[in-house]
Amino acid sequence: MPFIDELTDKLHEECGVFGIYSYDSEIDIANASVFGLYALQHRGQESCGIYVSDRGVPVGVKRVGLVHEVFTKEALEILGTGQMAVGHVRYGTTGCNTSRNAQPMHVNHAKGSLVVAHNGNLTNAGELRDQFEMDGCIFHSTNDTEVIAYAITRQRIKSSTIEEAVCKAVDSLVGAYSLVMMSSTKMICCRDPLGFRPLVIGKIGEHGENVPPHAYVVCSETCALDSVGATFVRDVLPGEIVVIDKDGLRSIPHNVDKGRPKHMCIFEYIYFARPDSFMDGNSVHISRENAGKMLAMRYPVQADVVIGIPDSGMDAAVGYAKQSGIPYAIGMIKNRYIARTFIQPNQSDRTNGVRIKLNPVKHVVNGKRVIFVDDSIVRGTTVSRIVKILREAGATEVHAMSAAPPFRYPCYFGTDVDTRENLIANQHETYADIARAIGADSVGYLAVEDLPMLVRPKQGICHACFTGDYNVPIPEEPLLKSKFENKLPFDENQLRLEEK
Numbered sequence: 001m002p003f004i005d006e007l008t009d010k011l012h013e014e015c016g017v018f019g020i021y022s023y024d025s026e027i028d029i030a031n032a033s034v035f036g037l038y039a040l041q042h043r044g045q046e047s048c049g050i051y052v053s054d055r056g057v058p059v060g061v062k063r064v065g066l067v068h069e070v071f072t073k074e075a076l077e078i079l080g081t082g083q084m085a086v087g088h089v090r091y092g093t094t095g096c097n098t099s100r101n102a103q104p105m106h107v108n109h110a111k112g113s114l115v116v117a118h119n120g121n122l123t124n125a126g127e128l129r130d131q132f133e134m135d136g137c138i139f140h141s142t143n144d145t146e147v148i149a150y151a152i153t154r155q156r157i158k159s160s161t162i163e164e165a166v167c168k169a170v171d172s173l174v175g176a177y178s179l180v181m182m183s184s185t186k187m188i189c190c191r192d193p194l195g196f197r198p199l200v201i202g203k204i205g206e207h208g209e210n211v212p213p214h215a216y217v218v219c220s221e222t223c224a225l226d227s228v229g230a231t232f233v234r235d236v237l238p239g240e241i242v243v244i245d246k247d248g249l250r251s252i253p254h255n256v257d258k259g260r261p262k263h264m265c266i267f268e269y270i271y272f273a274r275p276d277s278f279m280d281g282n283s284v285h286i287s288r289e290n291a292g293k294m295l296a297m298r299y300p301v302q303a304d305v306v307i308g309i310p311d312s313g314m315d316a317a318v319g320y321a322k323q324s325g326i327p328y329a330i331g332m333i334k335n336r337y338i339a340r341t342f343i344q345p346n347q348s349d350r351t352n353g354v355r356i357k358l359n360p361v362k363h364v365v366n367g368k369r370v371i372f373v374d375d376s377i378v379r380g381t382t383v384s385r386i387v388k389i390l391r392e393a394g395a396t397e398v399h400a401m402s403a404a405p406p407f408r409y410p411c412y413f414g415t416d417v418d419t420r421e422n423l424i425a426n427q428h429e430t431y432a433d434i435a436r437a438i439g440a441d442s443v444g445y446l447a448v449e450d451l452p453m454l455v456r457p458k459q460g461i462c463h464a465c466f467t468g469d470y471n472v473p474i475p476e477e478p479l480l481k482s483k484f485e486n487k488l489p490f491d492e493n494q495l496r497l498e499e500k
Contacts, residue, residue, distance in 0.1 A: 015103070015414075016040030016220040017117040017199070018087040019180035020228070021187045021244040024205065024214035030079040032215075032228045033087040037067045039227035040220055042274060043119075044091035047102035051115045054082035056184035058115050062088075062102040084244075086182050088117040105145045109153040112184040114162075116152070118145040119220055120176030120197045121414035123474050128172065148173065152181075162186055163243050167254045170241070174472055176265070176413035178236070180218050187244040189218045193255040194263040194471055195238030196413045196462060198279045201249070202230035216244050221277040235280055238262055261460025263471050267415055269454050270404050271312045271375040280459060285315050287454040291403040291446055292319025292373055294453060299444030300324060301371055301399045305364060307331030309374040309386065316403035317373035326371065331364040332386075355389065366394030376404035377434075377445070380424030384438040391439070400440040405448045409468040412475070 018036035022029055033050045041048075048070050049062020059082075061075045067089065079085075088103035104117040122128070125144035132150050133139070139146055151172055156165035162183040170177075176196030181188045191199045202225035205214030217230040225232055236242055239255030265272075268279055275285040295316065306328045308317030321328035335357050370390055377383050377400070387398045406425030420426050425445075428434045435443040448466050455461060464470045 015091060015117075015119040016043035016089045016224070017119050017178060017180045018217070018219040018224055019085065019117070019182070019187050019189065020215055020217050021084040022215040023212060023246075027204070027215055029082050029085045030076050032217075033085045034067065034071045034076070035227045036217070036219055036224040037071075037087045037089050039224040039274075040089050041067055043220060043272065044089035046090050047099065048087070048089045049102050049104055050079060050085055050087040051104050051106060051182065052079045052082040052085045053115070053182050053184070054080060056112070058106055058113055058182060060104065060106055060115070062104065063099045064102065084182055084187050086115050086117045086180050086187070100141045101143045103143075103145055105141070105149050107146075107149045107153055109156060111156055114149060114153055114156070115182040116145055116149045117180045118148055119178045119199075119414070120192065121412060122147065122173055122177065123175035123412045123472060124173070125175075126475065148177065148179065162188060163241060163252060166190060166241055167252065170255065178220065185245055187216075187218070188241065189236055189244075190241040190254075191236045191238050193239035193257065193260075194460075194462070195280070196263060196265050198264065198268060198273070199236040200225065200279075201233045201236060201242065203233055204228065204230045206231070212248065216249055218242065218244075221273055221279070223274045223277045226276070232278070261458065263460050263462040264455070265413060265415060266451050266454065266461045266463050267376075267404070267465075272415075275312075275315050280455070282455045282459075288312070288315035288375075288403065289319035289322070290454055291450075292316035292321075292401075293323040294450045295373065295401050295403065295444055295446055296320045296323035298447060298450075299401060299442070301369075301442060301444075303369040303371045303397065303399060305329050305331065305368050306371045306373065307364065309358070309372060310334035312375040313373045313403065316375065316401075320371065320373050320401060329361075329364045331361050331370065331372070331390075333359050333361060335359070355385075358386065358389065360389055360393040362393045365390055368395055369397040369399075370395040371399045371401060373401045373403060375402075376407065377402045377424060377438075377443075378407055379422055380427075380434070380438050383440075387439045397441045398439075400435070400438060400443045402443070402445045404446055405451070405463070405466040406445050407465055409465050411465045412470070413462065413464075415465065 020032050030052050047064045048067050051058045051060035061078055063070055086104050090103055104115045106115050122144045125147050128147050137150050151169040152165055155168040159165040166188055177192045178197040178199040179190050198220055200222055202217040203213035222232050237256050241252040241254050243250050269287040273284045277284045303326055306317050306321040306326050308314035309332055318328055383400055390398045407423045408425055431443050451463055
């Protein structure tokens with residue numbers, strides 16, 4: 001079963017990537033990478049890593065933990081200096097949370113080395129892994145990033161350049177992938193042909209049209225560009241391969257189809273990305289505010305106050321308040337010092353955990369009819385606890401609004417959507433039934449037909465988790481996160497034989 005945070009019943013998305021290629025020896029590559037990963041920490045809190053390449057020799061530090069825990073003074077000394085670096089923050093949808101699954105992935109081969117950082121999820125990872133293992137490959141991790149690394153290095157052996165190898169390898173990959181990679185002399189970045197996951201390019205220190213920049217930066221979100229003082233250049237196009245080396249930046253439009261709409265995961269706008277980021281030309285903050293406005297138009301409620309569930313429900317709540325004319329207020333406070341991986345052993349502790357993480361501002365909700373807006377409703381466990389907390393704080397009515405449509409189908413592209421039977425929208429026939437189940441006076445969801453309004457006109461989005469309309473072939477059976485960590489059945493008789 002895909003992992004969902006037991007404290008908050010929130011979805012997770014796989015990873016953030018960061019890369020920098022410097023033409024200026026004064027730029028501290030390792031420190032810049034750390035700053036970039038700090039900006040992307042919201043995309044993954046399980047593990048993180050950075051590899052720095054000094055004249056073709058990659059040196060890396062990666063392990064389980066948050067950025068500030070992993071990149072100590074001692075770690076930065078190990079990384080040293082260099083000309084380029086690749087970094088990664090991980091929440092894994094494939095492979096358990098251990099140091100061997102931390103990224104970036106580093107492999108050596110006959111023509112040098114390759115460092116890979118990956119955001120996304122392959123739908124054919126199991127098929128490719130089986131094929132590679134039958135050919136003699138030995139895997140040291142249980143995530144699909146190593147599958148990608150092998151796909152590229154196998155082509156590199158028989159290709160004249162790394163970019164030629166990448167062009168050949170990506171044709172075998174199906175699903176979502178935004179990659180930042182290092183060979184001995186080049187940084188290579190690419191995005192899957194449908195553009196499921198974001199990838200942006202920026203530059204540092206450019207002072208004129210014909211003046212080369214001090215450095216190029218490629219990363220998951222524009223907020224990471226801001227953190228290192230880089231200016232936004234453009235998005236990596238779906239299907240594009242970008243090469244950065246001593247001669248500058250060049251594009252290989254390998255699988256770019258300019259007539260094909262993008263299929264960016266809509267949940268990047270609703271939940272995953274930071275609100276100060278821009279994706280494919282869209283402001284994440286504006287997208288979320290628009291979602292709130294459309295909610296208000298579809299589900300008008302007589303109430304006294306609108307509040308948002310921090311953090312990703314806040315912008316939509318502002319939009320709901322603006323559209324409805326009902327005052328907005330900060331009615332829920334989030335404790336930011338509880339790790340997302342903090343899992344309670346039983347139901348009672350999990351309920352207490354929500355109280356620790358979210359607490360109402362009683363002055364705002366006491367005696368009021370309250371509308372609260374959250375980014376989504378998944379299993380319904382957290383939203384029911386929020387309803388209970390607000391009622392105990394004195395709310396006379398509680399109306400729950402979701403800035404996403406009802407979840408009904410699993411995701412195969414890097415978002416952990418629970419199995420269908422565990423999704424509350426599949427357990428009840430009507431919204432009124434769901435409202436009764438969570439203890440709310442009413443519940444409202446963003447409509448699927450409203451989703452295109454969150455992005456620029458005619459820009460495609462992926463909404464398969466709401467509609468079941470997948471844009472690529474999907475496996476008959478989902479590749480479970482724990483596929484390669486399942487223990488053997490316990491055999492007590494065999495244990496006795498081994499003891500003898």
